Amino acid sequence: MTTDGKNLVIVPGASLPVPQNLDSELTQALRYLRDTPTSLASLTDRIDVGKALAITKSPLQDITTEKLVDNLENYLGLHSVQQILRSLSLISARSWSELKAVVKSGIQQKPELKEKLIDALVMQQACDLKAVSYHVVPASFVKLVELAISSVRVPDSEIAVAYPLRINEEQLKQDNGELKPVRVFQDEYGCGIVLSRKRVFTISQDIGSENFNSALKEQFPDADKIVAVKSVARQTFDTLYFNREAGLLEMRADIMRDATVVQTSKQMDKSNTDLKIYSSRLLSGMVSGLLLDAPINMFPLTTKVYADKSGAIKRLGFVTDTDSVKRETMKAGVDLRDELFHKSGASAIDHKMSIFEVAIQWHGDEVVGGVKGSKPEIHIPGTYRDYVNLNPRTDYIVVKGVRTFADANFIVSKINSYRT
Helix, strand or coil: CEECCCEEEEECCEEEECCCCCCHHHHHHHHHHHHCCCCHHHHHHHCCHHHHCCCCCCCCCCCCHHHHHHCHHHHCCHHHHHHHHHHCCCCCCCCHHHHHHHHHHHHHHCCHHHHHHHHHHHHHHHHCCEEEEEEECCHHHHHHHHHHHHCCCCCCCHHHHHCCCCCCHHHHHHCCCCCEEEEEEEECCEEEEEEEEEEEEEEEEEEEHHHCCHHHHHHCCCCCEEEEEEEEEEEEEEEEEEECCCCEEEEEEECCCCCCCCCCHHHHHHHHHHHHHHHHHHHHCCCCCCCCCCCCCCHHHHHHHHHCCCCEEEEEEEECCCCCEEEEECCCCCCHHHCHHHHHHHHHCCCCCEEEEEEEECCHHHCCCCCCCCCCEEEECCCHHHHHCCCCCCCCEEEECCCCHHHHHHHHHHHHHHHC
16 A cells, blocks of 8 residues: 555555545544555455545535526426425425415425425435446445545536536536536435536427428428427436445436436436446546446346335236237326236236336335335336347336435345345
8 A cells, every 4th residue: 555645545556535625533544544554454444434434515505496496397396396395284286387386485484495395306316217227346345435436526617516406508508418526425325426417318209291381391292201300408417326235336327307308218328328437437546456247137126026015016017928018007006916907917827927127116104214205116127129138137227206315225125135
């Protein structure tokens, strides 16, 4: 172990910048490492990272009520805002136009409503509506990975200053599209980095010949339709999170709460790939010897998810013994397995189903540390094409309905239970 005065070399080949705003316990630990030759084993023995970490935070700006409320629909789900209002014994509403007026009035009555909305927004950016892949971290690297993630600094930038709100359209145009830290945080289960950037998506629209104007009819006289393609820029919030209790590195790619942009599987794959590249570069430069393997394959877990009675099955895709492909979805708060049509059909085929897609939802009051009204849900996506592959893989799950860090940790515990 060596030091060049600014960088601490933890193990041969890996230099870790010593942050300037750490608490005294961690500072003493780093000084010990800098000044005293030691092995990796004694390093992980001497530092209790869970207690010693001091997380650098991008301070939340003083968000005005008007700015928060005007953009509320773009950030939080209607159900989430309704639940927050009810938790403070405030009246709610069924539409966004009514809800915004209710929120403005509610903040005047109870200023803590604004704080709760901002907290919910921060939680949304970190945990909710994400395509999440999970990577196993060997036990010998757990404390080093946590220390590496916690040492990331949030640089001064327009995108970081605006957090947890988005930058304006003109600022977004100037963004280079690279992942940038906007917040480093810690909870009781681990620590993470929220990363933001500009993503460009394409939206296509079919225009039938009956809607052609005279110029289009003249230019495309024999066309039945034309396809209009438009590129749109959106700001995304991805998260790299390390759950030290489970020893899992979570790569949470943003799905976005935007009805005008529905991401394709290829676009989500790009989000996950870019996040893995960022993570690999970050950790390889700080933790020598750590190689991130392929994420946990979710495809083999579908059968165990379907068999889990603790939640309600909301979606199912499967193949019967006669190669009949079926897809079923429940819109209301009913478990698909209890629905009469599904029960009759499953019984008729003696429950012989090869499942390639499944979604399950829980209730937050069933989660230790959860909150009433939250409904954490996971969806293992898949198609019949995945099923017929020789080595089927699903590298990520879609996570939504997360209102607390406890919800996110509950999902991890469920995944680990399915793996056993």
